[in-house]
Amino acid sequence: MALLTVQDLTLGYEGRTLVSHLNFSLEEGDYLCIVGENGSGKSTLMRTILGLQPPVSGQVLFREGLKSSHVGYLPQQTPIQRDFPASVEEIVRSGFQGRCGLRPFYDREEKAMARENMERMGVLDLRDRCYRELSGGQQQRVLLARALCAARKVLLLDEPVSGLDPKATGEMYDLLEGLNREGLALIMISHDIGAALTYASHILHLGQQVFFGTREAYQNSAVGRRFVEREGDSL
Amino acid sequence: MIGTLLHYLEYPFVRYALVVGVLIALCSSLLGVTLVLKRYSFIGNGLSSVAFGAMTVATVLDMTNEMTLVLPVTVLCAVLLLSAGQRAALKGDAAVAMVSVGALAFGYMLMNIFSTSSNLSADVCSTLFGSTSILTLTIREVVLCIVLSVAVVAAFVLFYHKIFAVTFDESFAQATGTNARAYNLVIAVIVAVIIVLAMNLVGSLLISALVIFPALSAMRVHKTFLSVTICSAILSVACALAGLLVSILGGTPVGSTIVAVNAVAFGIFSLIGRLKGGVSRG
Numbered sequence: 001m002a003l004l005t006v007q008d009l010t011l012g013y014e015g016r017t018l019v020s021h022l023n024f025s026l027e028e029g030d031y032l033c034i035v036g037e038n039g040s041g042k043s044t045l046m047r048t049i050l051g052l053q054p055p056v057s058g059q060v061l062f063r064e065g066l067k068s069s070h071v072g073y074l075p076q077q078t079p080i081q082r083d084f085p086a087s088v089e090e091i092v093r094s095g096f097q098g099r100c101g102l103r104p105f106y107d108r109e110e111k112a113m114a115r116e117n118m119e120r121m122g123v124l125d126l127r128d129r130c131y132r133e134l135s136g137g138q139q140q141r142v143l144l145a146r147a148l149c150a151a152r153k154v155l156l157l158d159e160p161v162s163g164l165d166p167k168a169t170g171e172m173y174d175l176l177e178g179l180n181r182e183g184l185a186l187i188m189i190s191h192d193i194g195a196a197l198t199y200a201s202h203i204l205h206l207g208q209q210v211f212f213g214t215r216e217a218y219q220n221s222a223v224g225r226r227f228v229e230r231e232g233d234s235l
Numbered sequence: 236m237i238g239t240l241l242h243y244l245e246y247p248f249v250r251y252a253l254v255v256g257v258l259i260a261l262c263s264s265l266l267g268v269t270l271v272l273k274r275y276s277f278i279g280n281g282l283s284s285v286a287f288g289a290m291t292v293a294t295v296l297d298m299t300n301e302m303t304l305v306l307p308v309t310v311l312c313a314v315l316l317l318s319a320g321q322r323a324a325l326k327g328d329a330a331v332a333m334v335s336v337g338a339l340a341f342g343y344m345l346m347n348i349f350s351t352s353s354n355l356s357a358d359v360c361s362t363l364f365g366s367t368s369i370l371t372l373t374i375r376e377v378v379l380c381i382v383l384s385v386a387v388v389a390a391f392v393l394f395y396h397k398i399f400a401v402t403f404d405e406s407f408a409q410a411t412g413t414n415a416r417a418y419n420l421v422i423a424v425i426v427a428v429i430i431v432l433a434m435n436l437v438g439s440l441l442i443s444a445l446v447i448f449p450a451l452s453a454m455r456v457h458k459t460f461l462s463v464t465i466c467s468a469i470l471s472v473a474c475a476l477a478g479l480l481v482s483i484l485g486g487t488p489v490g491s492t493i494v495a496v497n498a499v500a501f502g503i504f505s506l507i508g509r510l511k512g513g514v515s516r517g
């Protein structure tokens with residue numbers, strides 16, 4: 001059975017439908033990119049998959065045994081108050097909260113893994129720094145390290161490279177590719193169609209026309225060709 | 236002065252007041268950071284007005300133990316205010332303000348209609364600004380306060396990481412399998428207990444100060460959640476002790492003295508924060 005199945009899902013707000021009757025599924029090890037114009041409902045879909053908001057109709061099914069505590073998430077905009085006093089390490093460790101259940105403290109293994117994830121994201125040196133004093137790109141990496149702590153099967157990323165410089169963007173894509181090779185399924189929202197066509201195994205296109213399929217199929221579809229052309233022009 | 240102090244300390248009611256004051260200060264500072272950051276700085280006022288309203292009802296009904304009514308009603312209101320937070324038709328501060336003035340008006344009206352006391356305005360004044368009742372505590376009240384304080388501190392320590400996760404980024408916590416709603420409830424219940432406890436010390440109007448001042452001061456200087464929490468707990472206890480001693484020796488009102496000491500501490504911490512920031516930046 002697929003890791004995650006979206007069945008006949010309709011999304012919208014207050015009577016306005018954004019996406020109707022969407023069907024797709026995600027297998028283990030898939031790398032799914034969600035593309036589409038601003039306001040086409042990409043973030044809404046991701047939040048619905050995560051159970052943060054209810055769909056208009058339809059459902060999202062997880063494979064048996066897969067719980068939300070196996071999912072990592074990098075939000076598009078974090079509604080974190082600007083003046084929150086928290087160190088990088090405290091934030092990264094909080095990624096383990098979902099699997100803690102009622103256990104009050106983090107165990108040694110979790111602390112070690114938090115360290116490892118900070119090292120991977122290149123923020124280990126910053127671990128005692130205050131989050132709000134970091135640059136936007138550094139903050140993004142800290143949140144990704146936190147998401148890695150939470151992700152055991154699936155990682156959902158909402159525009160992970162927005163605000164990163166070209167070098168950090170390249171590193172981010174390499175890192176995600178590595179994680180995907182290790183078996184983590186990825187769902188990534190991206191406006192970078194070039195990267196989507198380079199790294200993704202599957203593409204979901206939201207908009208007036210909806211498309212779901214493998215990367216090759218997308219490149220050969222009418223929707224895909226038009227979108228790639230337009231995005232290419234706007235670059 | 237030391238001699239006078241030692242002399243006062245021989246009286247059990249002074250010792251009770253110090254113990255209770257310190258415990259209340261400790262508890263009330265714990266959730267300060269969370270409440271400030273969740274934009275609920277005024278929740279203290281809202282809930283203490285509710286507690287005030289409930290208290291008048293209990294008095295009218297001639298209940299022997301007012302707490303049996305006041306505590307559950309306040310907990311219920313805290314749960315409603317904090318947990319309905321994002322989705323309620325009335326957003327945070329508006330709802331808090333409404334509950335606050337509503338309960339206050341209702342309570343005052345009840346007091347006026349049913350009061351048997353000859354000096355109504357003094358009664359009202361003491362509930363609003365803290366009474367001298369902190370100096371007339373019975374041993375039973377002291378024990379109740381100790382029990383509730385221990386429960387609050389224990390709950391805070393056990394839920395510390397969860398409170399952090401839910402305060403820092405509620406939707407991430409929810410999405411990755413933390414039961415954010417349940418922990419918001421826990422926060423609400425702890426807040427309500429603290430408010431009911433602290434009402435005796437500083438009164439309804441000044442209670443927010445006790446909840447948020449130590450956290451705000453600590454946040455001027457410290458940058459991590461743990462250090463802010465510890466610093467605000469220590470600061471709050473120190474300010475309460477200083478305030479209590481000043482008011483016992485100088486005969487000033489307990490509640491406002493403690494709040495004044497907290498305000499001075501805030502000023503000092505702001506200054507330190509500015510100096511430190513200047514040094515590390517330059």
Ligand SMILES: Nc1ncnc2c1ncn2[C@@H]1O[C@H](COP(=O)(O)OP(=O)(O)OP(=O)(O)O)[C@@H](O)[C@H]1O
Binds near residue numbers: 036
């Ligand atoms: N809470 C909300 N209430 C009402 N409408 C909303 C809400 N959130 C989003 N919308 C609307 O739904 C539409 C889709 O929003 P969404 O954030 O899903 O778009 P998106 O595809 O992620 O866009 P972007 O590329 O800009 O991130 C937008 O038109 C937006 O105005």
Ligand SMILES: [Mg+2]
Binds near residue numbers: 042076
């Ligand atoms: Mg979006």
